[in-house]
Amino acid sequence: SKVSFDYSKAKSFFSDDELKAMEAKVLAAKDTLVNKTGEGNDFLGWIDLPVDYDKEEFARIKAAAKKIQSDSDVLLVIGIGGSYLGARAAIDFLRHSFYNNISKEDRKTPEIYYVGNSISSTYLQDLIDVLKGKDFSVNIISKSGTTTEPAIAFRIFKKMLEDKYGEAEAAKRIYATTDKAKGALKNLSNEKGYESFVVPDDVGGRFSVLTAVGLLPIAVSGADIDKLMEGAASGRELALNNAFAENDALLYAAVRNILLGKGKSVEITANYEPSLHYFGEWWKQLYGESEGKDGKGIFPAAVDLTTDLHSMGQFIQDGTRLMFETVVNVEKSKHTVVIGEEEVDLDGLNYLAGKDMDFVNKCAMNGTVLAHVDGDVPNLLVNVPEQNEFYLGQLFYFYEFACGVSGYTLGVNPFNQPGVESYKKNMFALLGKPGFEELRAQLLNK
Numbered sequence: 001s002k003v004s005f006d007y008s009k010a011k012s013f014f015s016d017d018e019l020k021a022m023e024a025k026v027l028a029a030k031d032t033l034v035n036k037t038g039e040g041n042d043f044l045g046w047i048d049l050p051v052d053y054d055k056e057e058f059a060r061i062k063a064a065a066k067k068i069q070s071d072s073d074v075l076l077v078i079g080i081g082g083s084y085l086g087a088r089a090a091i092d093f094l095r096h097s098f099y100n101n102i103s104k105e106d107r108k109t110p111e112i113y114y115v116g117n118s119i120s121s122t123y124l125q126d127l128i129d130v131l132k133g134k135d136f137s138v139n140i141i142s143k144s145g146t147t148t149e150p151a152i153a154f155r156i157f158k159k160m161l162e163d164k165y166g167e168a169e170a171a172k173r174i175y176a177t178t179d180k181a182k183g184a185l186k187n188l189s190n191e192k193g194y195e196s197f198v199v200p201d202d203v204g205g206r207f208s209v210l211t212a213v214g215l216l217p218i219a220v221s222g223a224d225i226d227k228l229m230e231g232a233a234s235g236r237e238l239a240l241n242n243a244f245a246e247n248d249a250l251l252y253a254a255v256r257n258i259l260l261g262k263g264k265s266v267e268i269t270a271n272y273e274p275s276l277h278y279f280g281e282w283w284k285q286l287y288g289e290s291e292g293k294d295g296k297g298i299f300p301a302a303v304d305l306t307t308d309l310h311s312m313g314q315f316i317q318d319g320t321r322l323m324f325e326t327v328v329n330v331e332k333s334k335h336t337v338v339i340g341e342e343e344v345d346l347d348g349l350n351y352l353a354g355k356d357m358d359f360v361n362k363c364a365m366n367g368t369v370l371a372h373v374d375g376d377v378p379n380l381l382v383n384v385p386e387q388n389e390f391y392l393g394q395l396f397y398f399y400e401f402a403c404g405v406s407g408y409t410l411g412v413n414p415f416n417q418p419g420v421e422s423y424k425k426n427m428f429a430l431l432g433k434p435g436f437e438e439l440r441a442q443l444l445n446k
């Protein structure tokens with residue numbers, strides 16, 4: 001078994017000829033990607049990463065994770081965007097739903113908190129409260145080393161570490177994941193002697209989950225990063241070598257572009273497992289930042305089901321018809337919970353007695369897929385056999401490869417993000433950052 005793509009519930013929305021026509025475009029886009037002849041081709045390091053990564057660094061990641069596990073009650077992961085979402089998605093996907101809340105004896109690994117992904121002083125101060133009396137370490141993750149959100153958080157927690165442990169010991173509790181040679185964070189690491197890990201030049205933030213960016217926090221959580229890489233390597237084989245008709249990543253890229261051509265300009269990724277919420281966030285960044293440019297792209301949205309069937313479900317079933325839906329379906333749930341029988345059937349649930357809750361969840365899913373298709377929402381399925389490291393590796397690779405192919409099929413450079421600079425410039429101008437005086441004057445005039 002493997003992560004697989006099923007578009008049978010979308011077939012009624014397009015013809016075989018349309019798929020054939022799209023096949024040619026997608027295969028051309030795949031060639032552009034793997035032959036590295038397209039725009040953004042200096043950011044394709046992720047394609048071979050699962051089979052061609054720095055083994056020495058990989059061993060250092062594991063050793064650092066062990067040290068953090070042995071000397072810290074808490075790991076703070078400081079990063080934003082591509083330097084944040086992959087680790088969080090993976091840890092939520094793989095570890096306990098209440099990871100930070102179960103007892104340390106059961107968890108055996110440090111609590112993990114994420115910060116530097118907003119500029120909220122309330123969140124930051126509340127996190128400081130959590131750290132009271134706890135030993136902690138920090139993994140600051142920033143490719144550029146200059147991103148405002150993580151830089152502010154790092155300043156604060158670096159000082160807390162130095163006040164608590166002294167400068168020398170604090171330096172041993174700070175792990176910096178950044179550019180191999182340049183940037184403010186690299187310079188600081190060199191000066192202070194922080195252990196540092198590399199975000200490769202040719203891997204952009206949103207494609208970096210299988211580098212130290214994701215791997216160190218994931219390893220600290222106790223998940224098996226060897227298995228994760230194995231899964232990604234197998235996903236790579238499937239994506240690179242399977243013919244179009246059996247190639248899940250290429251088919252997904254093809255079908256979503258056909259649907260876009262029919263006015264389906266929103267893709268909703270849905271899950272039926274709360275532990276996939278951040279997987280949806282990771283996916284939104286990957287596709288939103290890669291495709292949303294030059295006035296083009298499919299708007300990526302995500303819902304958690306059945307939760308959101310009681311909120312967004314109305315719109316999906318019945319509102320403006322502009323979306324298709326992709327369900328990430330975990331085929332075998334981690335646990336079995338059997339519904340009991342009650343003597344007096346007051347809640348009317350005895351017809352489910354003896355049934356596994358997951359059976360109910362799957363019926364909800366299948367019923368919803370059919371209802372949404374009836375409501376003119378094409379439904380795609382990405383089947384994940386189980387929530388483990390191997391299949392998560394396959395899943396990450398499936399989505400990354402499909403994203404590169406889909407972006408080229410759409411006619412954009414999937415590997416840049418010029419749009420994220422606009423807010424930064426305005427923010428710097430309003431903050432009075434040196435060098436932004438002219439823009440500041442312009443903005444204040446507005």
Ligand code: PA5
Pocket residue numbers: 080081082083141142143144145146147150204205206207289417
């Ligand atoms: O995908 C991207 O490039 C962005 O989301 C970045 O990952 C994000 O802005 C963080 O950048 P950095 O790692 O330089 O702090």
